[in-house]
Amino acid sequence: MMNTLTIKLWDGFIRSFHWLLVVVLAGLWYTGGDIDYIDLHHQLGLVMLALLLTRIMWGIVGSQSARFSYFMRSPIAVWQYFKAPFKHEYVTHNPAGAYMVIIMLALLLSQAISGLFTDDAIFFRGPLAHLVSNDMVRSLTRYHKQAFDYILIAIALHLVAIFVYTVMKKRLVGPMITGRKAYPENAQVNQPKQRHGAFGLVLLGINITWIFGWLS
Numbered sequence: 001m002m003n004t005l006t007i008k009l010w011d012g013f014i015r016s017f018h019w020l021l022v023v024v025l026a027g028l029w030y031t032g033g034d035i036d037y038i039d040l041h042h043q044l045g046l047v048m049l050a051l052l053l054t055r056i057m058w059g060i061v062g063s064q065s066a067r068f069s070y071f072m073r074s075p076i077a078v079w080q081y082f083k084a085p086f087k088h089e090y091v092t093h094n095p096a097g098a099y100m101v102i103i104m105l106a107l108l109l110s111q112a113i114s115g116l117f118t119d120d121a122i123f124f125r126g127p128l129a130h131l132v133s134n135d136m137v138r139s140l141t142r143y144h145k146q147a148f149d150y151i152l153i154a155i156a157l158h159l160v161a162i163f164v165y166t167v168m169k170k171r172l173v174g175p176m177i178t179g180r181k182a183y184p185e186n187a188q189v190n191q192p193k194q195r196h197g198a199f200g201l202v203l204l205g206i207n208i209t210w211i212f213g214w215l216s
């Protein structure tokens with residue numbers, strides 16, 4: 001059996017963030033089109049906003065493997081990556097995956113922010129809708145309804161990529177559950193500096209508190 005080198009890749013915050021994101025997004029999808037659930041949709045939207053904001057903060061001050069400056073590469077690196085996608089071992093996101101992460105976070109953030117300005121013209125007016133003109137509220141409500149399709153497309157691509165990697169025997173899903181990833185002993189990889197995930201969870205708690213205090 002080949003010797004392996006185990007690296008701590010995803011701290012507790014990133015793992016909690018990822019799986020909470022999946023659960024909260026499923027809830028938002030379920031509650032989105034239904035007047036009976038619009039208050040729950042609003043609350044879940046605020047949780048989503050806090051999750052995304054905390055992830056962005058963690059991308060600046062958190063564990064090295066979670067930092068944008070650590071995993072973002074130039075478009076040339078993406079081009080080179082696609083020439084031999086399964087050849088190298090990566091610590092944290094590969095160059096193409098990194099751009100996909102940014103696209104997913106940006107789509108989700110614009111969805112959550114536009115939600116704050118929506119008006120369903122029956123029961124519900126978003127907590128910041130009074131700050132902008134009625135035309136702007138109409139445009140942002142339209143955006144909020146249409147842009148969700150782009151989120152679904154991004155998720156489909158994400159899942160296809162994970163599936164292809166799994167078929168190619170690259171382990172991605174296990175590390176997003178356990179936090180650890182085993183590499184061949186001769187792989188050119190270094191242990192990224194880790195912050196305790198509990199700091200990220202405290203940050204999440206603080207962000208949930210002020211966001212709900214302000215926008216609930």
Ligand code: HEM
Nearest residue numbers: 014021022025092093094097101104105155162172173176
């Ligand atoms: C609602 C559906 C999903 C969304 C919105 C989503 C979103 C994301 C995001 C934003 C990241 C980047 C993590 C970070 O750096 O903070 C990520 C990574 C990841 N996701 Fe998902 N995800 C979804 C579903 C899933 C599912 C169902 C799986 C497993 C089958 C999965 C497996 C992974 C893995 C393995 C990574 C790390 C990829 C890597 O090592 O580069 N995701 N996902």
Ligand code: HEM
Nearest residue numbers: 028032033042045046048111112115116118120126145148
């Ligand atoms: C990332 C977070 C969010 C996601 C993924 C999301 C998703 C959705 C989806 C899928 C719909 C149904 C669209 C349709 O009927 O075609 C919807 C509708 C709606 N959402 Fe969100 N939402 C989010 C955040 C928010 C927030 C924060 C608010 C308000 C504070 C909000 C308010 C609304 C309203 C009022 C509607 C109904 C619009 C109408 O039917 O005219 N959403 N959302």
